[in-house]
Amino acid sequence: MRVSLDPNPTPLMHHVLVADSGRARLLRLSGPRRHPSIEQEALYERPSAHLHARELTTDISGRVFESSGRGHTGATHTRHGTNSDYDPHAVEIERFVARIASDLEVRHRAHALSNLILIAEPRLLGVLRARLPDEVLRLVTREVSGDYTHADNALLLRVLESSSES
Numbered sequence: 239m240r241v242s243l244d245p246n247p248t249p250l251m252h253h254v255l256v257a258d259s260g261r262a263r264l265l266r267l268s269g270p271r272r273h274p275s276i277e278q279e280a281l282y283e284r285p286s287a288h289l290h291a292r293e294l295t296t297d298i299s300g301r302v303f304e305s306s307g308r309g310h311t312g313a314t315h316t317r318h319g320t321n322s323d324y325d326p327h328a329v330e331i332e333r334f335v336a337r338i339a340s341d342l343e344v345r346h347r348a349h350a351l352s353n354l355i356l357i358a359e360p361r362l363l364g365v366l367r368a369r370l371p372d373e374v375l376r377l378v379t380r381e382v383s384g385d386y387t388h389a390d391n392a393l394l395l396r397v398l399e400s401s402s403e404s
Contacts, residue, residue, distance in 0.1 A: 251266075251267070251268050251352050251353070252266075252267040252268075252352060252353045252354070252355055252379070253265065253266055253267070253279070253351055253352055253353065253354050253355070253377075254266075254267055254276075254354075254355045254357060254394070254398070255338070255342070255354060255355070255356050255357065255358070255366075256357045256358070256386050256387050256389070256394065257282075257338070257356075257357070257358040257359075257362055257366070257387060258358065258359050258362060258385050258387045259284070259327075259331050259334070259359070259361075259362055260283065260284045260334075261281075261282065261283050261284070261387045262281075262282040262283075262334075262338055262387070263278055263280070263281055263282075263387065264278070264279045264280040264281075264282075264341075264342075265277065265278055265279065265394070266278075266279050267355075267398070274395065276391040276394060276395065280341065282334070282337065282338050282341070284330060284331075284334040331362070331365060332365065332369070335362070335365050335366055335369045336369055338366075339366075339369045339370050339371060339374065342354075342370065342371075342374045343371045343373070343374055346371075346373055346374050346377065351374070351377060352377070353377060353379045354374065354377040354378045354379065355378070355379060355380045355381070355382065355398065356378055356380070356381045356382070357381075357382040357384065357386050357394075357397065358381075358382075358383070358384075358385075359383070359384065359385045360383050363381055363383060380401060380402070382397060382398070382401045384397070
């Protein structure tokens with residue numbers, strides 16, 4: 239009979255959300271600490287991620303008419319488009335993150351979500367922090383800033399290992 243000499247024989251169980259503004263993967267990291275395995279549990283995609291802003295909106299800004307001049311003496315009329323602070327991509331990203339947050343909340347309530355590691359580009363990390371429910375945020379054990387949505391499992395394991403050392 240052989241005895242394991244692994245100093246940390248406790249099996250590892252984490253969930254990892256790897257996301258960018260158009261794609262996210264929820265992974266389960268399990269197994270022994272020295273040789274963990276990664277399995278994908280969910281894939282979230284935002285098909286509109288690569289569309290131009292004009293393709294995301296149905297209406298364009300209205301026109302504004304402006305008059306200047308006094309009384310009946312040669313008034314001038316100017317017509318120009320209005321500017322808007324509306325960013326259709328930002329709205330789409332908010333909806334995308336809300337969908338992910340909702341799914342994570344459902345998983346948490348079903349006791350199907352354990353320690354959570356977030357790996358996302360910096361701006362998206364901020365949106366995730368703002369949109370994730372408090373009970374899901376309490377599960378976050380680590381955050382890694384970077385775009386690794388298309389990384390293979392070996393690279394993700396290296397990123398996770400190097401981020402735990404720092």
